[in-house]
Amino acid sequence: MNNVLMGAVRFAQGTIVTLATLTTLAGCGGGGSSTTNTTGNSPQSTPASPGATASSTPSASAPAPASAPVATVQQSTIPNVHPVVVTSTPTQTRNMLTTSVTVCVPGTSNCVTIDNVQVDTGSQGLRVLASQLPASLELPAVPATPPAGTANTLNGECSVFGTGFTWGAVRTADVRMASQLAPGIAIQVIADPSVPTVPSDCAASGLPMMTPSALRVNGILGVGLFSADCGGGCITSALPRWYYACDPTGSCTSTRQPLAQQVANPISQFALDNNGIVLDLPAVGPNGAATLNGSMIFGIGTQANNTLGNATVLKANTTSGYVTTSLNGQPYSQSFFDSGSNGLFFPSTTLARCGFWWCPASTQSLTATVTGTNGASAAPAFSIANAQTLFATQNYAFNNLGGPSNAFDWGLPFFFGRRVYTAIESRLTSAGKGPFYAF
Template sequence: MLTTSVTVCQPGTGNCATIDNIQVDTGSNGLRILASALPARLSLAAVASGSGVTGECAVFGGGYAWGAVRSADVQMAGQLAASIPIQLIADPALPNVPTDCAGSGPSMLSVASLRANGILGVGLFSADCGGGCVNTALPRWYYSCDTSGACLASAQALAQQVTNPVSRFALDNNGVVIDLPAIADAGAVSVSGSLIFGIGTQANNALGGASVVKANRVTGYVVTASAGRTYAQSYVDSGSNALFFNSDQLPQCGYWYCPSSTQTASASIVGTDGATNTVSFEIGNSRTLFASSNNAFDNLAGIASNSFGWGLSFFFGRRVYTAIASRATSAGPGPYFAF
């Protein structure tokens, strides 16, 4: 898991706390922090919904996070996103998880289940739901909750949706770069790299020779073609811990591939404009990797049915750019990935 530290403050004050072990996720948008990770002295005002408060169900591949939406100043590396909506996971003010949310997978409401203190979504969009939630009460998104804790699905204005903090910075607000070193095939115990704000705005975030792959403006998907299959739902996601795709040729060990020897494969990642970037990757034996003392792997691959996930394994040895939708960059407006 790729993690960083985030400073959260009561808006407009010096009442702040720096929270470590926050997962960096290019596959989602917005900051989500476990209520238990915030000190009791840091009180954050709830974002209203009608006469009540806003609750949110955030659904991920590994389960769901439920909590209230609250307003906070978010600081990272000298940048400030002032008074933005964040999700406070397992907020005691909203103890009752709506039935449709609870039915969307395992709960991720504690450090033990979330495996982090929160999630920093620095994906392709400024808000986590966007226009779809503005006029429609979509299931498993936003809720209006009364003082008893009862919640009903509701629409949510764009300005009150959980917000990608980078999009609200005064500078360097058009995307991010994740820069991680290459690692050995056997993996590494730990890896240090950089999360860089902005694309083409500073000397350290220039695109250089990176190839741009434009993403769908609504879903954020690109297309991946590999081994005779085409995956229309393909994504670049630092919040996934491996590569995920479907293969009839590779031996499977539970949820993971486990070839007897490391296999080399290739795939073409295709943008909405037809531009293609061909990528070579390796698939190692998951049992061997998991039996080691290492935690970071560039060749770990798992099973997916109809999508192709370029997870954290893809990021090692690359500079991966994630451009926010409609924001101007030197390669045109987002949303796009580049590497």
């Protein structure tokens, strides 16, 4: 199966526009996301398928300085390197970047390590299938917020992605990766039997991704630009397709959600190395690779292995997380870097299509210019090959796989052969505060 993985974009005020509507794609399954929160977050409070090698060193103009921070970035000696991999999957989904995450009952050694969790720079928060949690791992439920909630109501959450939605309970867990700990954070347990009924507005958002075959992974690790998945909008308003108060009969009503109880980006809750991540992935050749091993490095400018060096810093919109990409003179203001999308998705009137993918007769070399809100820009070169030819290789990591979209989604192929930095909003780095991308 040559699955398409694309994300949803949540704009300010909680409006949800899925990339399924921004693109010509319809009825696609798969995980992956590009979810932005409804407003900025407080810095302390914490919601698929190989070709020409992409340029590993983009040309750049007016780079943002990677030094002279407003204050000193707190340094760390905690081991901060966590392995990630692209390899074959049971659903044969291409370009699926995954890792393992350890989930524990808060404050205990009662833990389980969940493999095959997608790494997604386009969303915030850990979401795991209930089927991956043993019965002995009883994670505390997060109670719903009054007035919609009472002492007897559970907290449910709908998370909308471009290729479907997840629904489940909000529970509290310690989350461990490398030697880092995010203690007592809210996570989403997908298909949790305690909230069996999917609200109608959530169910209308797309295809349900509630099983390993539908989600194509065992969970999604959102390590994007924000510390929580919804932000200020959910604090003040009961927004549709976000948080719910669910009574014992299974009836659920939209409710407000305090920031501290929103599904949290685990990196933002580490004691140190908590201002973002670096994805460091090797390059692949024109026919792709069967397996690719890389690293997710926690922190930016907090240790010797996560310094920015000469990377170009592209500040992102503080609400949407967008930057602007220009291709062939046409600017696309809805642009983002999303390891949870498994192709390079963008508009084109010249590339031939085959279903959901681009299939040019020969590999096409392109260059686009990405501009941040700080005025800094970079011009990465990339290639698009024939998707059918790529799939025939039986490889799983491709850097020149792409498809149509009205937005510009720099998916996982962009990350190969680069160190890509994702800085969390309001968190201090050696290049100032996030949110920003850098490469």
